Amino acid sequence: MSTPLVSIIMGSLSDWEWLRPAYEVLREFEVSCEVKVVSAHRTPELMYQYAKEARERGIEVIIAGAGGAAHLPGMTASMTTLPVIGVPVPSKHLSGQDSLYSIVQMPAGVPVATVGIGNGTNAGLLAVRILSLKHGELQEKLIAYQASLRQKVEDMNLRLSQEL
Ligand code: RP5
Helix, strand or coil: CCCCCEEEEECCHHHHHHHHHHHHHHHHCCCCEEEEECCCCCCHHHHHHHHHHHCCCCCCEEEEEEECCCCHHHHHHHCCCCCEEEEEECCCCCCCHHHHHHHHCCCCCCCCEECCCCCHHHHHHHHHHHHHCCCCHHHHHHHHHHHHHHHHHHHHHHHHHHHC
8 A cells, every 4th residue: 555645534434425525536546545533522632643743644635524613624724734625514403504614714824725515526636636736647637537527518418409
């Protein structure tokens, strides 16, 4: 196993459903990653240690997902210089709006790149884009991915034209 470049952390195993798409994107792009439950509220010492050590372990991007009072991405960002991508997890009572506001409303000086509620796919893709600046081979794969999106729209238009 090669050293992980991306770390996917989440506040609870119940978040995995929303973080799994990020993991799948990274697998598709053949980017090594590690996945771990790290809770800002239930395991604050672990979060501290994890964030402090991530960079020296070779991690280059952290994807952090959490729901409700979603402090994990912001607190992690405050303890590392690595880019942190926050994934607001859809919550039971407020549909993830609480998660979104908790993650996106960071004070100036501590940035967290926040994707849409439940959008682990975009978190994975943003991580690949960041990595592609250093790992040139990912650029070609991103171009191919974008071409596949174009192809999907062309297919939609073909299906539509067949119905009209
Ligand atoms: C947050 O509380 C987690 O990120 C999760 O989204 C939410 C609920 O956690 P569980 O009660 O399902 O463990 O910390």
